[in-house]
Amino acid sequence: MKLNNLMKVKEAALSCVHCGQCRVANWPEKNYYYVCPVYKTDCTPNFEPFFARGKNLLLKGLFWGDLELSSELSEIIFQCSLCGACEDFCHNSHNEYIDFANGRWMEQVISFEALRADLVEAGYGLDSHNSMNDALMTQLNPYQRNNDDKNTWKTDLNFQIKDLTKEHAEVLYFVGCTAAFTPQIQTVARTTAKILHILNIDFGIFGQNEVCCGSVAVRTGNRKAFNKVASLNVRMFKEYNIKTIITSCAGCYRTLKKDYGDLLEDIQIFHTAEYLEKILKNKDIELKNRHQLVTYHDPCHLGRHSGVYDTPRNILNKISNLVEMKTHREASMCCGAGGGLKKAFPDLSLEMAKNRVKEAEETQAKYLVSTCPFCFRNLSEAIEVLNSGLKMKDLVELFLEALE
Amino acid sequence: MGSIENAYEKIEDIVGTKYTSISRVICYSYSMNCDTVLQGIPDIVVRPKTSQEISEILRIANQEQIRVIPRGGGADLTGGSKPIGDGGIVLDLTRMNKVLDIDLKNYIVTVEVGISWSELCKKLSTIESGYYTGSTGPASGFSATVGGGLSNNSVGGGGAAMYGNVTEQCVGLEVVLPTGEIIYTGAKANSFCEKPFTRFGLGPDYSGIFLGDVGIHGIKTKASLNLYPLPEYAAYSTYDITTNKTKREITIATEVMTEWQHRGYPLHDFYYYTEGYTKLLTMFQIKKNLANANVQGSILFYTTTANSQKELEHNVEKIEKVASKENMRKLGDTIGEGNLGKWFYEENGRWQWAHIYWGLYGPEGTSLGTCLKCPTYQLPEYVKLYEKWSNVNTKKLWEIGGGGANFIAFGCHPSYIDVTGGLAIHSDPTNRKVQFELWKDMIISQIKELGGIHYWMGEIIGRSLVDSGALTPEYYNFMITLKKALDPNKILSPGKFYLGEKY
Structure with a gap:
C-alpha cells in the first residue's frame, strides 16, 4: 500500500488526540453552534468517520498498517466538503483563532486531501470525480464542455474586453469555469467585467484559452490532473507576462494563491473583493448605500482556507446593512458545494445548503450574499427548494448597483 | 462468527x-x-x-x-x-440527543443521554434569562455526552468547585438493564409520580449503581439533572505564586485552597497550575498573556458568582483576603494581563479547558490520563509522587520516543480537589506494551502510595485497581455478585472493571 501523499503530511495527519470536539461542539462565545456540517445533516449514517475525528483515526489505521486503501474507505472519505470547520475548531491545529491553541500540528484539510490523492492513485477514486477529472485533462475544464463556450458570458456586453493572448493588459481577470459556463452564474462574470470597465481598469481575459485552475482536481484527489492544468496555467501566465490576477471565484483564488504555492510568487493574486477594496482605498469612488438588509456567507475557500473575512464585510458595510448569521467568519457553516461533494453526493450537498439558507433566513435579510460561484449555485438551489424569500447575490452585483 | x-x-x-x-x-x-x-x-x-x-x-x-x-x-x-x-x-x-423536558417548576432538565454537554448548555442558556446544570459536564464537554459524563463520575467543567461531580446533580435515570428491561430510578420509579425531582426516596439510591459504572450495570438512556439560573454576577482573579522553592509554592496554594473550602466561600471554580506546568505554557508562548505578565512561579486562579453586585464584592473581599499572602502576586484584571480566571469564565465557555493542553507533547503525541480526586491538603504529596515517579521512569519514556508526567489541580467539589494529569507520550503502536505498563505503574503508585480515588474507570483504571490489591476480597466479590445479578450472561461491557476474566 502506498501512502505517498499522506507521508508528506504525516505530522499533520497523525496528531489528532481524538477529543471529538469537531463533531457537535457549541461555543457561543466563538459563534460555534455546531462544527461538522455533514454531521448536522441526516444524509449520512453519521458514524465516526463522517466527521473529522473518525477520519483521523482511520489515517492512523492506515499508517499503522491496520487498514488498507479501499473503495469502501473512499466512499466515506469523499462524503466531506473539506470545509475546514473541524480544523478551525481544533485546539491542536495551527489556527490562531482558538485562544491558547497549544499545538500547531493538525491540518485536517491537507491531510484529507492527501488521503484522497492516495485513494485516487490506488484506483479508488469515485466514478463521478473520475469523469470530471478526465474532462479536465482533455478539455481543460471539469464541466465536459467545449472551452470555446467560455466566451458566451460576455456576448451581450456593450464594451470590448481585451484577449490577453493577443494584447497586453495590466490585470488578468481569471473568470473560472463555473462563472463562465453556468448560465445562472454568468452574471457574476458579466458584473465583474462591468465594474472593472466602469472603474477604468486595464484588464483582459484568456477567454476560450483560459484553463481551469485545477481546484476540483486537488479537492477530489487527482494530482495528475491538477499538475497538468497548473503547469499549463503557469506557462500561460509567464508567456503573456501576467503580473496581476483577479478572480471572483473563491475556489480559483484559494487554488492559485495556495495550491500553486511558489509557482506564482511573482504574480499578485486578488479576489475581486480584495481588489475592489484596494481601489476604494486609492480612488475617490462614490458608492450609494441602498440600506438593503443583507447577510454574508463566507465561502470556505475564501474564509477558513485563505483568511479573508474582513474585506467583503468592509465593502458590504459601505453599500448595505449587513447582519451576521449565527455562525459566521471562522465558524461559518459550509454550504456543501465544495470538496467534490456536489458532484458525487448532490443530496448531501443540497441538504447542507438548506441548513445554511435556514440560518440566513433567521437574520430576516433580503439578500444572501457570497463571493463564490460554487456557493452561489448551491445556495440558489437551496433557496428554490425551500421556497425561501431570500435572494441570492454575489458581492459584485450589489457593488455594481451601488456604483451605478 | x-x-x-x-x-x-x-x-x-x-x-x-x-x-x-x-x-x-x-x-x-x-x-x-x-x-x-x-x-x-x-x-x-x-x-x-x-x-x-x-x-x-x-x-x-x-x-x-x-x-x-x-x-x-x-x-x-x-x-x-x-x-x-x-x-x-x-x-x-x-442519535439519542433530545432535550425532553425543561421543568421550571422543579428546576429539572430531562434529556436523552446522547446529547453533548455543550449542546445542552447552549440550549439551557437561551431559556428565559438562562439556566445551566451547575457542574457543567466533563472537561471534554464540547464532545462528551451526558451519558458519558454520568458513566464516569465526570468533573472538570465550570462550576465544579461549587456543584461537584456531574453525578451529584443527577436526580433520576431511565436505564435499559443488561437483560433488556427498562426501568426508571429516582422519583420516577413511582409510576404515579409525574416528574422527576429527587433521586433519594423509595428505598436505596439505585441511580447510584448506574453512575460511574462505565456502562457495566445498564445502559442509561435518559437522565434528569438539576437546573440552576445562570449567575448574574461573576468575578475572577489570577495569582502568580513565586518563591525560590517549588514545594513552598505548592504549600502556599494548598493553604489558600483549603482555607477557601473550609470557610465555605462561594468559589465557582479554582485552578492551580504547578510551576513546571506554567513554565511549559510560557516557554512555548501558549499562554502569551502569562508570558507577558512575567509570571515566574505557579498560577492559581478563581471565579466566584453572586446574585448582586454587593454580594459579589463581599465574596471577592473574603476570597482575596485569604489569598493575600506573601509570595502571591495578583495579576491584572484583563485577560491580556494574565487573568486566566476571566478567560476561563468569559471566553472559554466556562466548562471546557483540558484538551487544549494535550498537544503539549508535540506532533503525534497522545495523553494517558491519570486524573483522580484527593483531599485538598494532600496536594503537596502528589507533587512528591510525580517527582519520584518521573525520576524513576523518565528515562524509560524517552527510550520509547519521549514524554513526561505532569498535572494541574482544580476544585471539583466544595471540599476536595481533582489532581488532573497523566503522561504525555509519542503515539507509536509498537511501544504499546511498555506504554501500558508505565501508565499502569503511575496509576498504581497513586492508588497505593496516596490512596488515590480515580473516577473514570475504563480498562486501565479497573485493571490497576484490581492488580494493586486496593479492593478487598469482600468488596471485589460484592461487585461481582451485583454484576452477576444484573447481567447473568455477562454481555454488558465485560472487562471494564477487570472483575475476573468474564466480568
Missing part, C-alpha cells in the same frame, strides 16, 4: 441498515478513545434511536452471547467507551 451474522441481521431489522454497520472501516473508527494505547475493534456498530431499540438489541445480544459496549461522545481517557479486546457490538448513543 455465526452468531455475529445472526445478530447483525436481527439488529439491522430493528435499527435499520443505515445505522447498523459491520464495515471494517467503521468498526475500526470505534476501536479507540482518546489514548492510542488501548484498542478493541468491535464486530458491529449500531446507532440506535430509542430505548426500546436498545432493549431489543440487548435481548438479541443475550440470545447470541455477544457482548455490548455503550458509547457516548467517545472522549473517554482511560478506555471506557470501547471494547476490551476485539469484538462485540458498540452502541453509539449520539
Whole structure:
C-alpha cells in the first residue's frame, strides 16, 4: 500500500488526540453552534468517520498498517466538503483563532486531501470525480464542455474586453469555469467585467484559452490532473507576462494563491473583493448605500482556507446593512458545494445548503450574499427548494448597483 | 462468527441498515478513545434511536452471547467507551440527543443521554434569562455526552468547585438493564409520580449503581439533572505564586485552597497550575498573556458568582483576603494581563479547558490520563509522587520516543480537589506494551502510595485497581455478585472493571 501523499503530511495527519470536539461542539462565545456540517445533516449514517475525528483515526489505521486503501474507505472519505470547520475548531491545529491553541500540528484539510490523492492513485477514486477529472485533462475544464463556450458570458456586453493572448493588459481577470459556463452564474462574470470597465481598469481575459485552475482536481484527489492544468496555467501566465490576477471565484483564488504555492510568487493574486477594496482605498469612488438588509456567507475557500473575512464585510458595510448569521467568519457553516461533494453526493450537498439558507433566513435579510460561484449555485438551489424569500447575490452585483 | 451474522441481521431489522454497520472501516473508527494505547475493534456498530431499540438489541445480544459496549461522545481517557479486546457490538448513543423536558417548576432538565454537554448548555442558556446544570459536564464537554459524563463520575467543567461531580446533580435515570428491561430510578420509579425531582426516596439510591459504572450495570438512556439560573454576577482573579522553592509554592496554594473550602466561600471554580506546568505554557508562548505578565512561579486562579453586585464584592473581599499572602502576586484584571480566571469564565465557555493542553507533547503525541480526586491538603504529596515517579521512569519514556508526567489541580467539589494529569507520550503502536505498563505503574503508585480515588474507570483504571490489591476480597466479590445479578450472561461491557476474566 502506498501512502505517498499522506507521508508528506504525516505530522499533520497523525496528531489528532481524538477529543471529538469537531463533531457537535457549541461555543457561543466563538459563534460555534455546531462544527461538522455533514454531521448536522441526516444524509449520512453519521458514524465516526463522517466527521473529522473518525477520519483521523482511520489515517492512523492506515499508517499503522491496520487498514488498507479501499473503495469502501473512499466512499466515506469523499462524503466531506473539506470545509475546514473541524480544523478551525481544533485546539491542536495551527489556527490562531482558538485562544491558547497549544499545538500547531493538525491540518485536517491537507491531510484529507492527501488521503484522497492516495485513494485516487490506488484506483479508488469515485466514478463521478473520475469523469470530471478526465474532462479536465482533455478539455481543460471539469464541466465536459467545449472551452470555446467560455466566451458566451460576455456576448451581450456593450464594451470590448481585451484577449490577453493577443494584447497586453495590466490585470488578468481569471473568470473560472463555473462563472463562465453556468448560465445562472454568468452574471457574476458579466458584473465583474462591468465594474472593472466602469472603474477604468486595464484588464483582459484568456477567454476560450483560459484553463481551469485545477481546484476540483486537488479537492477530489487527482494530482495528475491538477499538475497538468497548473503547469499549463503557469506557462500561460509567464508567456503573456501576467503580473496581476483577479478572480471572483473563491475556489480559483484559494487554488492559485495556495495550491500553486511558489509557482506564482511573482504574480499578485486578488479576489475581486480584495481588489475592489484596494481601489476604494486609492480612488475617490462614490458608492450609494441602498440600506438593503443583507447577510454574508463566507465561502470556505475564501474564509477558513485563505483568511479573508474582513474585506467583503468592509465593502458590504459601505453599500448595505449587513447582519451576521449565527455562525459566521471562522465558524461559518459550509454550504456543501465544495470538496467534490456536489458532484458525487448532490443530496448531501443540497441538504447542507438548506441548513445554511435556514440560518440566513433567521437574520430576516433580503439578500444572501457570497463571493463564490460554487456557493452561489448551491445556495440558489437551496433557496428554490425551500421556497425561501431570500435572494441570492454575489458581492459584485450589489457593488455594481451601488456604483451605478 | 455465526452468531455475529445472526445478530447483525436481527439488529439491522430493528435499527435499520443505515445505522447498523459491520464495515471494517467503521468498526475500526470505534476501536479507540482518546489514548492510542488501548484498542478493541468491535464486530458491529449500531446507532440506535430509542430505548426500546436498545432493549431489543440487548435481548438479541443475550440470545447470541455477544457482548455490548455503550458509547457516548467517545472522549473517554482511560478506555471506557470501547471494547476490551476485539469484538462485540458498540452502541453509539449520539442519535439519542433530545432535550425532553425543561421543568421550571422543579428546576429539572430531562434529556436523552446522547446529547453533548455543550449542546445542552447552549440550549439551557437561551431559556428565559438562562439556566445551566451547575457542574457543567466533563472537561471534554464540547464532545462528551451526558451519558458519558454520568458513566464516569465526570468533573472538570465550570462550576465544579461549587456543584461537584456531574453525578451529584443527577436526580433520576431511565436505564435499559443488561437483560433488556427498562426501568426508571429516582422519583420516577413511582409510576404515579409525574416528574422527576429527587433521586433519594423509595428505598436505596439505585441511580447510584448506574453512575460511574462505565456502562457495566445498564445502559442509561435518559437522565434528569438539576437546573440552576445562570449567575448574574461573576468575578475572577489570577495569582502568580513565586518563591525560590517549588514545594513552598505548592504549600502556599494548598493553604489558600483549603482555607477557601473550609470557610465555605462561594468559589465557582479554582485552578492551580504547578510551576513546571506554567513554565511549559510560557516557554512555548501558549499562554502569551502569562508570558507577558512575567509570571515566574505557579498560577492559581478563581471565579466566584453572586446574585448582586454587593454580594459579589463581599465574596471577592473574603476570597482575596485569604489569598493575600506573601509570595502571591495578583495579576491584572484583563485577560491580556494574565487573568486566566476571566478567560476561563468569559471566553472559554466556562466548562471546557483540558484538551487544549494535550498537544503539549508535540506532533503525534497522545495523553494517558491519570486524573483522580484527593483531599485538598494532600496536594503537596502528589507533587512528591510525580517527582519520584518521573525520576524513576523518565528515562524509560524517552527510550520509547519521549514524554513526561505532569498535572494541574482544580476544585471539583466544595471540599476536595481533582489532581488532573497523566503522561504525555509519542503515539507509536509498537511501544504499546511498555506504554501500558508505565501508565499502569503511575496509576498504581497513586492508588497505593496516596490512596488515590480515580473516577473514570475504563480498562486501565479497573485493571490497576484490581492488580494493586486496593479492593478487598469482600468488596471485589460484592461487585461481582451485583454484576452477576444484573447481567447473568455477562454481555454488558465485560472487562471494564477487570472483575475476573468474564466480568
